[in-house]
Amino acid sequence: MIAKNIKGKSFRGCVSYVMNETAKLLEAEGVLASSKHDIIRSFAMQRSGRKEIKQPVGHIPLSFAPEDKDRMTNDFMVQLAKEYMEKMGIKNTQYIIVRHHNTDNEHIHIVYNRIDNNLKLISVNHDYKRNIKVCKKLKDKYGLTYGKDKERVKREKLRNPDKAKYYIYDAIKTVLLECKTPNDLRYNLQKFGIELEYKHKRTSSEIEGVSFRYGDIAFKGSEVDRKYSFGNIKKVLEKNIEESKKRGEEELLQEQTAQKVRQEATLKVKQEDEEKARKKDEAKVQVAKRNIIIKGVVLSDEQEKTLMGSGHIFLENMTAKDGKTQFSAYVFLNDEKKQVLFSYDNPDEFVKYGKYEMRIRDKILIENGYMTKAKVKWFGGVNYAYPFLWKANKSDAEYKESWNDPRLPKTQKEEQKQKPKQPIIQQKNRGRKR
Structure with missing residues (x-):
């Protein structure tokens, strides 16, 4: 079981991305769920109570190991999602739980309103560390499969340098999917106390390697895991950019459509006002022309x-x-x-x-x-x-x-x-x- 926490600005873009052709809405709380438009509007209405909050959108993808596929009924996935939210402090707010079938790994998406029902902001500080602990507790409670190799290792029994290596591994895994640039990765790992250093080519500023340091212990990216060599990290960053662009294009299209609707509504109101003014003027003229x-x-x-x-x-x-x-x-x-x-x-x-x-x-x-x-x-x-x-x-x-x-x-x-x-x-x- 893997979870990542994402903050966003637009419910329209996030809900449109989550509610795609393969999506199945499993549960909705506090929103009208008859259509995608109603869901977006319900989130937006509550969000309007705290307009100063720039990132009111909470988005949590939860994915599960292929070995657990047969256990992943809709009800069980909803149960896991609710327990995860409860342990992460996501309470008393609007949310939807949506299941996708577009990858080998069974996974769901939770979209929730960071502005709760009392218009208080749900804090996401220290989400990275808490996320790791919550996922581990749920996997242990329900006997869910740990990932191969490093995912199966019991961290509490480790000693340095392995303890530091697995700590770095877990941190990278937690933040990487949220990053788009090398600097994003550096900034997010600093929250875990991990320093990142890039190695550049002698003849240019192009990055060719990466190393991670936690305390006095440092590892090259490939030493932490093969998939964390800079070449593989770069591929993930590029993929994240493409997915972000796709979401951005959908958000832009949605916004353009909404803007067109707003413009048409404004034009209609203007035309109605002009018609009222014209009739009012005609009435005045008629009054003025009333014969003695x-x-x-x-x-x-x-x-x-x-x-x-x-x-x-x-x-x-x-x-x-x-x-x-x-x-x-x-x-x-x-x-x-x-x-x-x-x-x-x-x-x-x-x-x-x-x-x-x-x-x-x-x-x-x-x-x-x-x-x-x-x-x-x-x-x-x-x-x-x-x-x-x-x-x-x-x-x-x-x-x-x-x-x-x-x-x-x-x-x-x-x-x-x-x-x-x-x-x-x-x-x-x-x-x-x-």
């Missing part, structure tokens, strides 16, 4: 245009204040276009009012307390003038007049004072004298 209603009569666009242009219109079937009586009349606005006024006579017809002959609409405005720029007949009706007329009080018999607009700000009044004070007269074209 006067005494229950809705005006047409043309009628509104006439009123706002200081003209008048004639409306029929308007409803009086009592809500019952209907009447018809001419309609016009005051100068500020804020008040509606009515006349039974044509507002543009002239009547005598005070010293001026003015339009009916001007007379109605003055009598109702409004100031207006009146149109009055001038020089016996030959021309027209436009004085400002109003009453200080509605009850006054006389009205006031001004040739400048009293409603203008003081600065504009000063500008008007500089102009000749005379009525604005529209001259009729009398033609040339013959």
Whole structure:
């Protein structure tokens, strides 16, 4: 029984790698297991509670000797996986146990969340040494096969230098599959107190040999085991790189797919927001275009245009204040276009009012307390003038007049004072004298 502990960044990449075509899901805890996507999403949801943790993924391949193949039922492998996790301190967290059939050695993969159910981080410090001890205990407990040669040797009975050699052997075996470069191997073995030295060719920096030192005892790689000569170690490192690239490509593909889904979702939300905004703007326009209603009569666009242009219109079937009586009349606005006024006579017809002959609409405005720029007949009706007329009080018999607009700000009044004070007269074209 051999186990290795791997930390990772992406549940998507790890689960996709583990759940391949030959995989069989044996057990799942704390995750929705109806699909690979659901498993990934379940892990990610719990992981989101501790976003500062850079490597939330725990991945443990467990492999067994070919001699134990007949004993490796699904239930027994799940039992071994659970006991292994328990002894390694992997508790109270999400995990899946997956069996593979793609090698001669029966093996399973455990993928677990290093962020446990209480959002605490499951420590993996000193995993190398603890892993060796746990695997040995389980092999002894269930009578599992030790590997040939060195795997069968009982370490506790050894004395130096063999004790140091087997210690180095076990350490290399534990960390090698996790390394991609010679420096990775050096760094990981330092955790076991093992110093590594590479021998370089005289004419270049190319490595041609390796030796390992534990305490005062040193061995060449091939002395520890043939498979640990640098040539064989290099092959393992290259294989690890290829497998990592494969996992990385799968992660990249998964990430690209996820990014495309996110982009499509973002685009959809944007389009929905734009559609909502468009409808909202249309609603505003419709509200803005709602035609004026006067005494229950809705005006047409043309009628509104006439009123706002200081003209008048004639409306029929308007409803009086009592809500019952209907009447018809001419309609016009005051100068500020804020008040509606009515006349039974044509507002543009002239009547005598005070010293001026003015339009009916001007007379109605003055009598109702409004100031207006009146149109009055001038020089016996030959021309027209436009004085400002109003009453200080509605009850006054006389009205006031001004040739400048009293409603203008003081600065504009000063500008008007500089102009000749005379009525604005529209001259009729009398033609040339013959």
